[in-house]
Amino acid sequence: MIERALARLARIIAGASVRYSAPLDPPGRQRVYFGNHTSHLDFILIWSALPAEVRAHTRPVAGADYWMRGRVRRYLATRVFHAVVIERAVQGALTGHSREESGSRHVLSHVRDDTMDLSHVRDDTMDLPHVRDDTRGAMGTVHAIARAMGEETSIIVFPEGTRSPDGALLPFRSGLYHLCQLKPELELVPVYLDNMTRILPKGEVLPVPLLSRVTFGAPQRMEPGEEKRAFLTRMRDTLVALREG
Amino acid sequence: MDIAIPLPNPILARLMMGVVVLLILGTIVGAILARRATSETAKATVANLNARIRAWWVMVAVFAIAVATGGVGSIILFAAMSFLALREFMTLTPTSRADHGVLFWAFFIFAPIQYVLVWMQWYGLFAILIPVYAFVTIPGRMALSGDTTRFLERTATVQWGLLACVYCMSYAPALLMLVVPDYAGGRTGLLFYLVLIAQLNDVLQYTFGKLFGKRPIAPTVSPNKTWEGFIGGTVTTVAIGSALWWATPFTPLVAGLMSLVITIMGFAGGLTMSAIKRDRGVKDYGTLIEGHGGVLDRVDSLLFAAPVYFHLIRFFYVP
Numbered sequence: 015m016i017e018r019a020l021a022r023l024a025r026i027i028a029g030a031s032v033r034y035s036a037p038l039d040p041p042g043r044q045r046v047y048f049g050n051h052t053s054h055l056d057f058i059l060i061w062s063a064l065p066a067e068v069r070a071h072t073r074p075v076a077g078a079d080y081w082m083r084g085r086v087r088r089y090l091a092t093r094v095f096h097a098v099v100i101e102r103a104v105q106g107a108l109t110g111h112s113r114e115e116s117g118s119r120h121v122l123s124h125v126r127d128d129t130m131d132l133s134h135v136r137d138d139t140m141d142l143p144h145v146r147d148d149t150r151g152a153m154g155t156v157h158a159i160a161r162a163m164g165e166e167t168s169i170i171v172f173p174e175g176t177r178s179p180d181g182a183l184l185p186f187r188s189g190l191y192h193l194c195q196l197k198p199e200l201e202l203v204p205v206y207l208d209n210m211t212r213i214l215p216k217g218e219v220l221p222v223p224l225l226s227r228v229t230f231g232a233p234q235r236m237e238p239g240e241e242k243r244a245f246l247t248r249m250r251d252t253l254v255a256l257r258e259g
Numbered sequence: 260m261d262i263a264i265p266l267p268n269p270i271l272a273r274l275m276m277g278v279v280v281l282l283i284l285g286t287i288v289g290a291i292l293a294r295r296a297t298s299e300t301a302k303a304t305v306a307n308l309n310a311r312i313r314a315w316w317v318m319v320a321v322f323a324i325a326v327a328t329g330g331v332g333s334i335i336l337f338a339a340m341s342f343l344a345l346r347e348f349m350t351l352t353p354t355s356r357a358d359h360g361v362l363f364w365a366f367f368i369f370a371p372i373q374y375v376l377v378w379m380q381w382y383g384l385f386a387i388l389i390p391v392y393a394f395v396t397i398p399g400r401m402a403l404s405g406d407t408t409r410f411l412e413r414t415a416t417v418q419w420g421l422l423a424c425v426y427c428m429s430y431a432p433a434l435l436m437l438v439v440p441d442y443a444g445g446r447t448g449l450l451f452y453l454v455l456i457a458q459l460n461d462v463l464q465y466t467f468g469k470l471f472g473k474r475p476i477a478p479t480v481s482p483n484k485t486w487e488g489f490i491g492g493t494v495t496t497v498a499i500g501s502a503l504w505w506a507t508p509f510t511p512l513v514a515g516l517m518s519l520v521i522t523i524m525g526f527a528g529g530l531t532m533s534a535i536k537r538d539r540g541v542k543d544y545g546t547l548i549e550g551h552g553g554v555l556d557r558v559d560s561l562l563f564a565a566p567v568y569f570h571l572i573r574f575f576y577v578p
Contacts, residue, residue, distance in 0.1 A: 029346060031546055180356065215356055222362040223342075225350040225545065 016094055021062035021069070028055060028213055029225035032063045035256075036232040038203070041067045044168055045201040045233065048190060050253055051172035052181050052211035054080065055221065060170050060205050061095060063228040073098050074170040075159060098162045098169060100155055156192040163197070170205075173249070181211035183253060186246040194236040194245070202249060204231035206256035229256045270444040270506045271326065274451055278319055285312045304469070310550030318548070318557070322454065326447045330435045331378070333450060337432040338374040343554040345370060345424040347544040351535070352416045357406035361397050361417055369393050370425045377429055380436045389426040394418060423532075423562050424555070430565035437569070439576045442508035452507050453521065453568050457561045460496040460522045461529070467491030481533040484526075493522045508576055517568065524567050525560030532559035 024030075038045075049060055057074040064072055078101045081091035091097040163169060174184040194200055208227040214220075231252050236245055289309040296305045325336035349362060369389060376385040398414045431453060435446040442448065468488025476484050500518025504511040532555060536544065545553020 029350070209350065211356075212350075212354065212359075215359060218359050220363055220367075222349075222359060223346050223366055224362075225346060 017069075018066070020058075020090075020094060021066075024055065024058045024062040027221060027223060028059050028210065029223060030059055030063060030228050031225070032228045032230075034230045035259075036230075038065065038068055038230065041065060042071070042166070043201055044163065044166060044197075044199075045072075045203050046190070046193065047072070047168065047170045047203045047205050047230075048173050048249065048253075049170070049205040049207055050181075050183055050257075051174050051177050052207070052216065053177060053214040055214050056172065056177075056207055056210055057097075057170050058095070059207060059210065059226065059228060063205075063230075068168070071166055072168040072170060073162070075100060075172075077101075098159055100159075152189070153192065156189055156196065159189075160193060160196045173246070177216045178211070179216050183250065183257075186250050188242060188246065190249060191236075191242045191245050198236055198238075201233040201235060203233050204249070204252040204256055205229065206231070206253055208257070229259075231256045268443075268445055268448065270448055271451055274455060274503070274506055275323060278455070282312070282315060282319060285315070307550050314549050314551055326451055329447065330432075333435065333447060334374055334378050334432045337428055338370070340554055340558060341370055341374070341425045341428045342366070343545075343547065344428065344558060345420055347553045347555045348420045348424050349417075351539045351541065351544060352420065354413060354416065355406050355408060357404035358401060358413055358417065360404060361401050361414075364397070364400065365393075365417055365421050365425075369421055373425050373429050374432075377433050377435070382433075382436055385429070385433060389418075389421050393421055427562040427566055428558065430569045431561060434565075434569055434572070437572055437577050439508040439572065440578060444506055444508070448506060449508075449572060452503070453565060454561065455503075456496060456500050456518050456521045457525045457564050459499060460492055460518075460525050461560050463495045464488045464492030464526075467495075477530060480530060480537055484530065484533075489526060493519070493526075496522050508572075517571070520571065521564045521568055524564035528563035529560045531563070532556075 025032075047060055047064075049056060057076065061069060061072065061074055074095050074097045076091050076095070076097040076099050078099045081087050081097060082099060091099060159169065171190065173186040173190045175187040175189075176184070178184050190202070194202070206229045208229070209224055210226050213222055213224050213226055234249065234252060240248075289305070289312050292305045293309060296302045321336065325332040345366065349365070354362060373385065373388055376388060397417055401410070401414050401417075431450060434449040434453065437446060437449060439449070444451075464484070465488065467490075468483060468485050471487040471491065472483070472485035474486045475482050476486055476489060497515050497518045500521070501511050501515035504514035507514050507517070509517060532544075536542065543552030544555035547553050548557055551557045
């Protein structure tokens with residue numbers, strides 16, 4: 015009930031029209047929906063644009079530093095969206111930078127999940143404050159996300175790792191690649207969100223109700239033996255193609 | 260403050276019946292055409308025509324409910340349309356990251372206040388809120404945000420969007436403020452007549468254009484607007500508008516002249532909004548209304564007609 019109402023509300027606020035380049039068939043298939051990231055409304059919008067039967071088994075991956083702060087957000091993240099909540103602010107706390115700016119550079123750094131001992135992960139990273147990618151903590155996150163996905167659950171991720179300040183597509187973090195190594199059978203669906211950066215730009219609290227567009231691209235897969243950089247570039251290019259198409 | 264009119268109003272009821280009869284005729288013609296169409300292009304045209312007619316049923320139902328509930332219903336309907344039109348307009352026009360605050364004002368301060376003023380029937384402030392108060396506050400706020408790139412263009416865009424989508428549109432429900440002595444149609448009667456003539460003119464120009472259209476008036480702006488469509492539509496609309504004089508406070512001659520003003524201003528509004536669309540490289544402002552495009556595509560002819568119609572009546576008919 016609340017889910018449906020919220021999905022509709024999100025689409026009304028963002029005035030979203032939805033386009034599919036290819037049908038999401040069969041709806042029950044396990045997929046990773048990856049999108050460009052410019053606003054806090056992004057994952058809600060992708061989630062709400064999915065057909066109800068697909069949405070039912072799809073969980074967004076959400077940053078704990080934003081979504082676990084405050085009762086309403088926490089309720090939405092855990093009870094409504096059933097988000098896989100990840101901790102990304104560890105380094106920000108260490109270096110004294112704002113959490114938003116430096117912490118969010120990790121795409122999938124640490125998962126707050128029942129299956130993980132969180133304090134242990136924090137200690138790990140504290141020893142390696144300058145290592146940005148592929149620390150044991152980051153890999154732990156990918157493993158935890160894979161566990162959370164199980165055999166049926168699909169996820170929504172933003173491989174840029176942080177919201178783009180001006181809407182330009184940032185380089186992809188490597189979490190997507192490591193996840194596909196663990197689960198090579200995954201289908202990867204690019205989702206381009208148009209105009210969200212004008213509706214709720216980084217740093218603003220109040221949305222302006224302009225119209226947006228959600229475009230689902232054709233599903234992709236990781237080729238056998240595909241190299242990390244080539245794979246990430248190829249995935250990023252599918253989003254660029256959707257923006258221009 | 261009581262702007263509701265006693266129901267049933269016989270004039271409105273008769274106009275409404277006429278519209279329903281027209282729609283039934285349109286639906287029948289559409290069904291016949293759908294059977295006869297053979298070529299692919301003809302089928303596509305007829306499919307679009309029938310989508311438009313289906314959408315007309317919905318729009319007429321919404322408008323009928325709004326008018327039947329008297330003043331408040333009409334004000335809410337036009338406020339909602341303003342909001343949707345402004346949204347389509349601002350989406351299409353380039354604004355900068357620094358304009359976020361000003362856009363928020365446009366949507367959540369100026370637009371709502373404008374319609375509250377209509378509801379309060381506070382004509383003095385209604386008439387100057389956007390031309391004066393929005394004009395003297397928006398540029399300052401925008402300058403404070405620090406971004407000077409294309410500054411004049413950006414501030415003009417927001418001002419223009421507010422003027423067209425909110426200020427001009429609000430003149431339609433503002434007709435409820437006007438009390439014409441000895442007119443049996445009540446205040447919603449004036450509104451009904453305006454919307455009926457403006458939309459009828461759109462339909463007739465479209466029909467004549469499809470049937471006889473050859474010479475485009477402004478080919479770079481809108482290839483669908485032809486001299487044949489314009490003249491055929493205008494002549495027919497003025498004839499019908501004149502024949503409906505009994506539904507207005509006007510004599511048959513004046514009703515015809517009013518209809519002429521509405522059709523010409525409607526044409527100007529449609530052409531202007533088309534020019535903006537062409538400049539931005541799109542065909543429609545939105546996708547909300549099946550077959551028609553967005554809200555702004557449907558009401559573009561009303562925007563310039565409403566203020567002129569309002570002030571003509573206010574000047575000549577309201578003591």
